[in-house]
Structures are given as structure tokens and as C-alpha cells.
Amino acid sequence: MKILLISPNTLTVPYPVYPLGLDYVAGSIGAEHQVRIADLNIHSLAVLDEILHDFFPDIIGLSCRNIDNTEAGDPLFFISEYRKLVVWLRERSTATLVCGGSGFTIMPDRVFAALGVDYGIIGEGERFGLLVDAIHSGREAEEISGVISAAAPAELPGPWAGTQARKFHSDASHVDFYLRNGGMLSLQTKRGCSFRCIYCPYPHIEGKRHRLVPPDAVARTAMELQEAGARYLFITDSTFNSDVAHSLDVARAFKAAGVSIPWGGFFAPLRLPSDYFSIMADAGLKHVEFGTESMSAAMLATYRKPFGIDDVYVAHSQARDAGLLVAHYFLLGGPGESAATIRETLDHIERLKRTVLFFFIGIRIYPHTALYDIALEEGRITPETDMLRPVFYQAEAIERDAIEELITTRADKRVNWIVGSGGATSAATVRKMYDRGYSGPLWEYLAR
Numbered sequence: 001m002k003i004l005l006i007s008p009n010t011l012t013v014p015y016p017v018y019p020l021g022l023d024y025v026a027g028s029i030g031a032e033h034q035v036r037i038a039d040l041n042i043h044s045l046a047v048l049d050e051i052l053h054d055f056f057p058d059i060i061g062l063s064c065r066n067i068d069n070t071e072a073g074d075p076l077f078f079i080s081e082y083r084k085l086v087v088w089l090r091e092r093s094t095a096t097l098v099c100g101g102s103g104f105t106i107m108p109d110r111v112f113a114a115l116g117v118d119y120g121i122i123g124e125g126e127r128f129g130l131l132v133d134a135i136h137s138g139r140e141a142e143e144i145s146g147v148i149s150a151a152a153p154a155e156l157p158g159p160w161a162g163t164q165a166r167k168f169h170s171d172a173s174h175v176d177f178y179l180r181n182g183g184m185l186s187l188q189t190k191r192g193c194s195f196r197c198i199y200c201p202y203p204h205i206e207g208k209r210h211r212l213v214p215p216d217a218v219a220r221t222a223m224e225l226q227e228a229g230a231r232y233l234f235i236t237d238s239t240f241n242s243d244v245a246h247s248l249d250v251a252r253a254f255k256a257a258g259v260s261i262p263w264g265g266f267f268a269p270l271r272l273p274s275d276y277f278s279i280m281a282d283a284g285l286k287h288v289e290f291g292t293e294s295m296s297a298a299m300l301a302t303y304r305k306p307f308g309i310d311d312v313y314v315a316h317s318q319a320r321d322a323g324l325l326v327a328h329y330f331l332l333g334g335p336g337e338s339a340a341t342i343r344e345t346l347d348h349i350e351r352l353k354r355t356v357l358f359f360f361i362g363i364r365i366y367p368h369t370a371l372y373d374i375a376l377e378e379g380r381i382t383p384e385t386d387m388l389r390p391v392f393y394q395a396e397a398i399e400r401d402a403i404e405e406l407i408t409t410r411a412d413k414r415v416n417w418i419v420g421s422g423g424a425t426s427a428a429t430v431r432k433m434y435d436r437g438y439s440g441p442l443w444e445y446l447a448r
Helices: 020-027 045-055 079-092 102-106 108-115 127-137 173-180 202-206 215-227 244-257 276-282 297-302 309-321 339-349 370-377 400-411 423-435
Strands: 002-007 034-039 059-063 096-100 119-121 184-187 232-235 263-267 285-293 325-332 356-361 417-419
Touching: 002 020, 002 045, 020 034, 020 059, 034 045, 034 173, 045 079, 059 079, 059 127, 079 096, 079 108, 096 102, 096 108, 096 127, 102 108, 102 202, 108 119, 119 127, 173 184, 184 215, 215 232, 215 244, 244 276, 276 285, 276 309, 285 309, 297 339, 309 325, 325 339, 339 400, 356 400, 400 417
Parallel strands: 002 034, 002 059, 059 096, 096 119, 184 232, 232 263, 263 285, 285 325, 325 356, 356 417
Antiparallel strands: none
């Protein structure tokens, strides 16, 4: 059978993100099938039309990585555009349409109904290979755990227990786009998240227990990406150091394998071994992006963060002392937030030197999270509320605009205090820098 996998994501703020999930989906498909990937970051609809005509796929897989951009200050809703793409495809192809991805898994029944596809994959994308085999052999696809259709309701399957085989082709047309625009390619070191943050859907999407990729295997993939021309690697784990020992083993494997390009990822400011970031830096780590979220003790407790204010300072100092570039991300406006907790956060932030600070105000409410239950109990939403379109939690004691005013007043003209992701202006600046040969996330040029 002929399989066309489409990445419809064209969001490039703050930078283009390589469609890693489709590599794993492609890796799940048997060698007897033909597979092509179309990335709408590089393929116009006119080019996609030519692909449909020339390749004539039997099955088309659509990646729904995100439902929206989760940013209350500049909300973007992607499902409407995905629906337009499905209608466009229906007019030009008789292929079976399948949707999956992390965004799809959050609300599979709602996304499935909104898009009007034939099948959906709930959970990890490797189930797509099972679906392809079922369609090819004429078996009932609905018997596969995690497959939704008009005849099969949405049921979350257990975490994928089979093979995780990434199929990366350095000569694929879409790879060159990311090499030319920042040089960043992505890799994953584990699945699952053991943290209990009240707003995060990752434990629902990937499971609450870590499934670790052997460090040597991660390093081999890193070398493959480096040899393909990558100038920077970004680790896509929800939190790279949520398993401290494994993250150290991955770093040591990078060094042993000869990975020589810089890399970065998301970290939690946990209590870490004193030499943790020195080992990371020696293995090529360059950027540390801390999901700090708040510097108020009460709010950290509310968010169920596994660290405290003092831990943030220590982790920050350890990373800076190791010569690493550091950014902190803050998520403000959650349950119990007030002017007092915002001022507490800002007062503590003043002690974080040589860093970049990103402030996101208002928290996207997703089903299957503790925040959803809180909002339901407080009467901010009802069981009938349409959660597909962005719904944000707003603290009772302080409005979003008041939070932003407190931040901007304190920031004054400091360029390293940024509300949101920077929007179109930031994206345009990043594009210009990539055109000039810069690589990586680039936020370090704002550090003060």
C-alpha cells in the first residue's frame, strides 16, 4: 500500500520544530508498504496536489501535534485549519484518512468529530502500523486498541509496549528545511512523565511511568542526525532530567559516541548532584530551559511542583557556573494566584542573573488534568463546556491584564523579560538570524 504522512503544522514561533512523531509513525509501517512524508512547512497545497496525483496514496495520515498554541495573550486554534485540509484532501483523493498525535489524544472524540476523518489513533503513533496492516489485509481495524472510528468509541489504550523504531532519512525533502532554518533536529530519550503538575496532559498522553530509551541508542540517533547535517539537537522529552540518572547516562553516551554539536532541552530545577550540569556541559549541552512556572512557594505547591524556591536558585547557579545558557519559563494566573503571589515571584526573579525570562499568563485547561477538575469544581466550566477551543483558567483574585501590568512595570525596558513567545515580530527576527547562518533557539542573545 502507499502511505502519505502529512505534517500540517506551520507554526514557526519561536522556531520551526522538526516533525519527530512522523519518523516514529513511518518506522511502524512494514517494509512492504511505500511511505512518503509531506511537511506543509515546505510543501504548498499546489505541491501537495501533485504528490496526491503522482503518488496516489491508499492511506493518508495527518499529525495533530497541537490543538492550539496554549497562549492566552495570542491564542491560535489549529483544528479549523486541519478541518479545511481534510475537506481539501477529500476533494482530491479517495484515500483512507487517519489522524493521530499528542493533540489528538487529549480530546480524541472531539477532534475526530471536528475533522471528519475515517480513523483516529489514540496514544502513541506506532499503532498506525497496526492499522495499516489491518486495512491491507481486510481485518476489522476497530479491534486494535487505541483506534477510533465512527463505529468504535474513544478509549485510551495503555502505553505502547512494542518497538519504538524511528525511521529517519537524511535525504527526505523536509529535512533540508530544518537544516537551513536553524539547523535543529529533534530526538527523544524517554516517554512518560512521573511529575504531577496540575495543568499538564503529558501523563495522560504518554503515561505516568518513564519508558527509557537505552542511552547508547539515543547517542546513535544523535550521531545519525549530526552526520545528516544537524548543527543543533533538541531533546523533546517533556522534562529531560525527570529521571536524573538516565539523563546523566545519556550525556555520557553522547560524549562516548563523539557527539560534537550543541544540544538543549527542557529541565526541571530539581535538587541535583553538584556536578550534574558540569557533566552535561562536557557532553555538549548548551541551552537549559527551566520549567520553573512560579517563584511563589504557595503557587509551586498548588502546581504540585517537585521543587522549591531554593532549589531553583541552586539549579540556576549550577547551570550558570557550568557555562550554560539558561532560560526560565513562568506560568502565571493559576488557582490561588494574587497580586501578592505575583509580587513574590517577581521579587525572587530579580535574583536570577544572566538569563531570559518567558512569562505566560493564563493556563490552558485540558481534560484529564487536575486543573480541569478544579475549574469544574469552582464552576468556571461545566461538563458541557467545549474544551476543544482554547479555554484558559483565570485566577479569581487578579485579572490577566493586571498580571501583565505588574510584569511589564517591573521589567521596565529589560529585553530579557518576555511576555508570551514573542509572536510574529520574534518569528521574523529568528528567520533573519537563521538566514545569516545562526543555529539553535537563539534566545541567549537576549540574556541579561
